[in-house]
Amino acid sequence: xxxxxxxxxxxxxxxxxxxxxxxxxxxxxxxxxxxxxxxxxxxxxxxxxxxxxxxxxxxxxxxxxxxxxxxxxxxxxxxxxxxxxxxxxxxxxxxxxxxxxxxxxxxxxxxxxxxxxxxxxxxxxxxxxxxxxxxxxxxxxxxxxxxxxxxxxxxxxxxxxxxxxxxxxxxxxxxxxxxxxxxxxxxxxxxxxxxxxxxxxxxxxxxxxxxxxxxxxxxxxxxxxxxxxxxxxxxxxxxxxxxxxxxxxxxxxxxxxxxxxxxxxxxxxxxxxxxxxxxxxxxxxxxxxxxxxxxxxxxxxxxxxxxxxxxxxxxxxxxxxxxxxxxxxxxxxxxxxxxxxxxxxxxxxxxxxxxxxxxxxxxxxxxxxxxxxxxxxxxxxxxxxxxxxxxxxxxxxxxxxxxxxxxxxxxxxxxxxxxxxxxxxxxxxxxxxxxxxxxxxxxxxxxxxxxxxxxxxxxxxxxxxxxxxxxxxxxxxxxxxxxxxxxxxxxxxxxxxxxxxxxxxxxxxxxxxxxxxxxxxxxxxxxxxxxxxxxxxxxxxxxxxxxxxxxxxxxxxxxxxxxxxxxxxxxxxxxxxxxxxxxxxxxxxxxxxxxxxxxxxxxxxxxxxxxxxxxxxxxxxxxxxxxxxxxxxxxxxxxxxxxxxxxxxxxxxxxxxxxxxxxxxxxxxxxxxxxxxxxxxxxxx
Amino acid sequence: xxxxxxxxxxxxxxxxxxxxxxxxxxxxxxxxxxxxxxxxxxxxxxxxxxxxxxxxxxxxxxxxxxxxxxxxxxxxxxxxxxxxxxxxxxxxxxxxxxxxxxxxxxxxxxxxxxxxxxxxxxxxxxxxxxxxxxxxxxxxxxxxxxxxxxxxxxxxxx
Numbered sequence: 001x002x003x004x005x006x007x008x009x010x011x012x013x014x015x016x017x018x019x020x021x022x023x024x025x026x027x028x029x030x031x032x033x034x035x036x037x038x039x040x041x042x043x044x045x046x047x048x049x050x051x052x053x054x055x056x057x058x059x060x061x062x063x064x065x066x067x068x069x070x071x072x073x074x075x076x077x078x079x080x081x082x083x084x085x086x087x088x089x090x091x092x093x094x095x096x097x098x099x100x101x102x103x104x105x106x107x108x109x110x111x112x113x114x115x116x117x118x119x120x121x122x123x124x125x126x127x128x129x130x131x132x133x134x135x136x137x138x139x140x141x142x143x144x145x146x147x148x149x150x151x152x153x154x155x156x157x158x159x160x161x162x163x164x165x166x167x168x169x170x171x172x173x174x175x176x177x178x179x180x181x182x183x184x185x186x187x188x189x190x191x192x193x194x195x196x197x198x199x200x201x202x203x204x205x206x207x208x209x210x211x212x213x214x215x216x217x218x219x220x221x222x223x224x225x226x227x228x229x230x231x232x233x234x235x236x237x238x239x240x241x242x243x244x245x246x247x248x249x250x251x252x253x254x255x256x257x258x259x260x261x262x263x264x265x266x267x268x269x270x271x272x273x274x275x276x277x278x279x280x281x282x283x284x285x286x287x288x289x290x291x292x293x294x295x296x297x298x299x300x301x302x303x304x305x306x307x308x309x310x311x312x313x314x315x316x317x318x319x320x321x322x323x324x325x326x327x328x329x330x331x332x333x334x335x336x337x338x339x340x341x342x343x344x345x346x347x348x349x350x351x352x353x354x355x356x357x358x359x360x361x362x363x364x365x366x367x368x369x370x371x372x373x374x375x376x377x378x379x380x381x382x383x384x385x386x387x388x389x390x391x392x393x394x395x396x397x398x399x400x401x402x403x404x405x406x407x408x409x410x411x412x413x414x415x416x417x418x419x420x421x422x423x424x425x426x427x428x429x430x431x432x433x434x435x436x437x438x439x440x441x442x443x444x445x446x447x448x449x450x451x452x453x454x455x456x457x458x459x460x461x462x463x464x465x466x467x468x469x470x471x472x473x474x475x476x477x478x479x480x481x482x483x484x485x486x487x488x489x490x491x492x493x494x495x496x497x498x499x500x501x502x503x504x505x506x507x508x509x510x511x512x513x514x515x516x517x518x519x520x521x522x523x524x525x526x527x528x529x530x531x532x533x534x535x536x537x538x539x540x541x542x543x544x545x546x547x548x549x550x551x552x553x554x555x556x557x558x559x560x561x562x563x564x565x566x567x568x569x570x571x572x573x574x575x576x577x578x579x580x581x582x583x584x585x586x587x588x589x590x591x592x593x594x595x596x597x598x599x600x601x602x603x604x605x606x607x608x609x610x611x612x613x614x615x616x617x618x619x620x621x622x623x624x625x626x627x628x629x630x631x632x633x634x635x636x637x638x639x640x641x642x643x644x645x646x647x648x649x650x651x652x653x654x655x656x657x658x659x660x661x662x663x664x665x666x667x668x669x670x671x672x673x674x675x676x677x678x679x680x681x682x683x684x685x
Numbered sequence: 686x687x688x689x690x691x692x693x694x695x696x697x698x699x700x701x702x703x704x705x706x707x708x709x710x711x712x713x714x715x716x717x718x719x720x721x722x723x724x725x726x727x728x729x730x731x732x733x734x735x736x737x738x739x740x741x742x743x744x745x746x747x748x749x750x751x752x753x754x755x756x757x758x759x760x761x762x763x764x765x766x767x768x769x770x771x772x773x774x775x776x777x778x779x780x781x782x783x784x785x786x787x788x789x790x791x792x793x794x795x796x797x798x799x800x801x802x803x804x805x806x807x808x809x810x811x812x813x814x815x816x817x818x819x820x821x822x823x824x825x826x827x828x829x830x831x832x833x834x835x836x837x838x839x840x841x842x843x
Contacts, residue, residue, distance in 0.1 A: 668743075675740070
């Protein structure tokens with residue numbers, strides 16, 4: 001019960017760590033000597049272990065603990081992260097993901113069977129890799145690719161470099177000028193210490209009495225949360241002697257050892273300055289390494305500098321509502337000012353207009369999330385799939401900073417998975433076939449996002465076989481998707497688009513990956529539901545490009561307002577071709593259906609009052625028809641009056657009225673009235 | 686109205702009129718009370734759903750409470766009000782003929798719906814499921830409604 005308030009935090013953070021585990025493990029797979037990657041993996045696993053143990057999820061903690069054992073060996077260069085080990089680690093991450101999902105669904109974490117994984121991990125950790133088909137053998141004395149700088153390995157080597165910022169250095173120098181000294185203190189707790197946070201707190205308060213603590217490694221926050229192993233470092237500015245300080249600290253129980261050194265600093269320089277001697281030994285071994293480490297540290301700083309706050313989307317929604325309400329009230333004030341001719345009021349409202357405009361655009365911006373959030377899961381998907389299909393594929397991701405509305409981001413993931421799978425399964429050929437065609441063995445799959453006007457374009461590209469238009473035609477006819485005649489009349493580009501129709505699949509074999517003829521149809525419907533369009537370009541043997549065009553946001557759209565009886569309805573502009581006025585005589589009845597003819601084209605007519613089950617009224621002398629399209633199908637919607645085009649904020653009708661198909665939402669107009677938004681695709685059926 | 690100390694056994698009720706009878710719902714479910722405003726009709730809904738209204742920028746479904754519990758229809762008047770109620774995550778406006786007052790009824794003076802059945806009340810028997818009890822305040826009878834049934838939380842409204 002008590003844990004409930006932390007639950008959300010736990011889940012979110014776990015997911016972040018799992019994502020980072022996935023990403024960094026991919027890096028490690030690419031370059032098994034990447035010490036930054038392994039260190040980060042280790043940290044994520046360690047944090048995950050700590051969090052889950054605190055929350056009482058012992059299974060998660062157990063599995064991460066076993067992973068940690070293996071990771072520790074890799075980190076200490078006692079084990080090479082070969083394919084087999086990386087596979088097991090990936091599977092462990094998947095299992096963890098599953099467990100975290102279970103927890104979030106309110107199920108028990110232990111529904112996931114992890115015994116095999118735990119056994120494998122333990123086998124690897126204990127060095128008995130024979131049980132597996134692995135080519136792996138623990139390498140004991142491997143040439144260290146990078147020095148090991150993690151805390152645990154330094155229990156014996158009590159010193160650790162301290163990275164000082166310019167501010168720290170400044171402080172130390174000022175202290176020196178006033179006759180004080182900076183001491184670098186390393187405190188080691190005994191390994192059986194249970195209350196590490198308490199001990200570190202006692203150390204800190206003891207030091208506070210004799211001087212000023214200007215820096216701790218790890219940070220004081222981490223110390224309080226026990227995010228350290230058994231030792232930590234402190235920089236203290238004090239007038240006391242080293243021995244004196246040491247004696248004070250040694251009085252605290254459960255402290256194994258304390259080393260105190262005077263910290264000398266040089267003149268402030270831009271780059272982080274290291275503390276005196278001890279770490280230099282390592283530098284001799286491999287000069288390039290400390291740079292790498294410095295980079296890692298700087299990288300870490302960068303991550304910290306972009307401060308952010310997590311906010312629930314529903315809070316943003318209500319913020320949006322409030323802004324909308326403000327705009328409506330502003331319009332009312334404007335009207336009052338105009339009707340009563342109060343110049344001062346009109347002027348004030350003008351200024352208010354500017355502020356509300358800014359407010360509105362910022363609220364919209366806040367809802368935007370970079371597509372990278374969706375893209376970052378694909379390296380893993382591609383890796384697994386390439387293995388499954390025995391293909392060699394390289395994924396390039398571009399434009400992951402491109403921003404989209406949160407709601408679109410949530411929906412776009414699955415369609416992209418379908419498309420990527422499709423490209424890898426049907427597009428990219430087997431390495432041998434590629435070689436035979438004179439291509440490189442490694443297929444290229446691209447995932448590209450960019451802005452284009454008021455839209456965001458996401459493209460999935462491959463340099464594979466392309467789509468064979470003739471094959472698509474014959475398949476489509478065979479499946480009864482189109483008639484032979486229609487197929488023959490199509491251009492190649494049109495024929496290729498048949499893949500988006502329901503019940504279509506060109507793969508001769510139904511694979512696990514794709515080829516069941518549901519994928520592309522589902523992709524298209526999802527994209528269209530988001531107000532987007534999907535198209536495909538292909539060239540035989542050169543590859544295909546699937547291009548998705550999405551609106552920047554779902555919350556605000558352009559719409560045409562129309563009037564039927566007392567109510568106003570909004571038709572999304574994206575679906576509208578044109579509007580025309582006709583007279584009742586223009587309506588022709590063909591096979592009991594009302595139609596009109598525009599430029600030789602016969603277009604069926606839907607009377608909106610009839611379609612919405614309103615009582616019918618007599619035809620006026622002049623009738624208004626909005627021509628809309630969904631895909632290639634066109635239809636005329638007959639309304640009483642056209643009001644005009646307007647940007648509208650989409651709101652849902654709520655749970656109570658959620659089942660009404662023909663209405664996709666509602667919007668509040670400037671005068672406070674509510675207009676219902678029509679779902680054109682449903683209207684046309 | 687005299688100040689009334691709320692004791693532990695008392696239930697606070699917002700009382701309102703439908704026709705000539707007095708009804709009530711727990712004050713904990715009441716968000717606010719509004720005058721009748723423009724209501725936009727929504728197609729393909731049951732006839733007791735009057736439509737949607739604008740409640741400070743959000744879209745609020747509105748129920749005609751009389752139609753909902755099977756009372757005969759009547760014209761709206763100046764006294765007509767919309768009570769905005771919230772139950773779980775659903776917020777709905779309910780049109781009532783008039784809001785009378787907030788009452789504190791001792792829970793011992795509330796008769797459970799199960800004990801009443803159809804004999805004691807003149808509420809239409811079909812609508813008994815909407816009944817949660819009857820409160821007796823010095824012989825003034827207030828019919829207490831079961832909001833969960835009225836909002837169709839049990840899946841009745843489609």
